[in-house]
Amino acid sequence: MKLTDSIIKAAKAKEKAYSLPDGQGLVLFVQPSGAKWWRFRYRFNGKGKMLSLGIYPDVSLASTRKKHSELRELLAQGIDPSLHRQEQKQLKSIAAANSFESVARDWWDYWKDARTERHAKYVLRRLETDVFPVMGMKSVNELAAPVIVMTIKRIESRGAMDIAKRALNTISQVMRYAVAHGMAERNPAADIKPSDVLKPTNKSNYARLDEKDLPELLSKIDAYDGQPLTRLALQLMALTFVRTGELIGAKWNEIDLDRKQWRIPAERMKMRTSHIVPLSDQAIVILKQIQILSGDNPLLFPSERRDGKTMSNNTILFALYRMGYHSRMTGHGFRGIASTILHERGYNHDHIELQLAHAKRNAVSAAYDHAKYLEPRGRMMQDWADYLDVIKTRTNVISLNSAN
Missing domain, CATH: 1.10.150.130 (Tyrosine recombinase, N-terminal domain)
Structure with a gap:
């Protein structure tokens, strides 16, 4: 007699487990606890075997019969359902490992x-x-x-x-x-x-201003009424044109005020090679102001809200937004402006590229290049700082001479 849901639901637990057959090896075991387990009894190569098919009512009578039919088809093909299940589990495990x-x-x-x-x-x-x-x-x-x-x-x-x-x-x-x-x-x-x-976009590289707009930006930075540390970060970025991440992650043990150098370790650089930033007199002045604000914190630009963390990239970006430069300028834009102006003024291309830390170098050349041309690069960075000072007034714009 075939099972029905009514028969299954009416089956009560007994002192010992007992089974209710559905035919062709499919049985329902009723446990003393009242749990009802689906099992498939079959023989393969002369040996009796049993395969679990789930628990009723989580696994319904209809779905169990469908699975039972599939397993009987495997038997008809000479495939052991238990072994087939193990192989499928292995394949799923391999697929998960190779996901x-x-x-x-x-x-x-x-x-x-x-x-x-x-x-x-x-x-x-x-x-x-x-x-x-x-x-x-x-x-x-x-x-x-x-x-x-x-x-x-x-x-x-x-x-x-x-x-x-x-x-x-x-x-x-x-x-x-x-x-x-x-x-x-x-x-x-x-x-x-x-x-x-992907749809084409008109944006190219990072948003940045033209040279003619730089004096106004510098004046607005100097007059910025937000957090003093943010203003100083923007001023230092304009003078050094390092990447935003390199700026906000700066630590005092990287700064040598006496030698007028900022030595950024390889692990903080995009190209994974150490980098030296010669510091102008103006940069030294700003660093001393930062020192007063940051106190004994090892970071130049600590976060206001998260202990031990640095200022966020967005701090720089949002400050530029507040000054009216949304979609017109980013922290990275200072690098493009400096590169364009210095090239136009005839400064040595290699000196500019080394200062921008653009070139990807192998381990041997990196150890040499990071300190290469320090003297002319130092003069270039001082000239750049002097140039920025003068153009803020929009008068008597200094002529940057080649520092080849």
């Missing part, structure tokens, strides 16, 4: 040592926020270009064009790692160019 998220985290562990901690954490955070929720569970060996395109298009849809491009680049790096380690046969991201799937 994009799992491989991406392995790649990140391998990749991060050559990057700054800040940059490495940013890349992982972007993966966790924008990529893993969409394609993290996909096997890298089954990942196809349409899934990648969908992922970056979702990022683009919220207006984050630059993040979408970076996400595509990171996905491609992860897939190259997967191919190199035998986890995938090919890299589908290699078939995708940002220009093929």
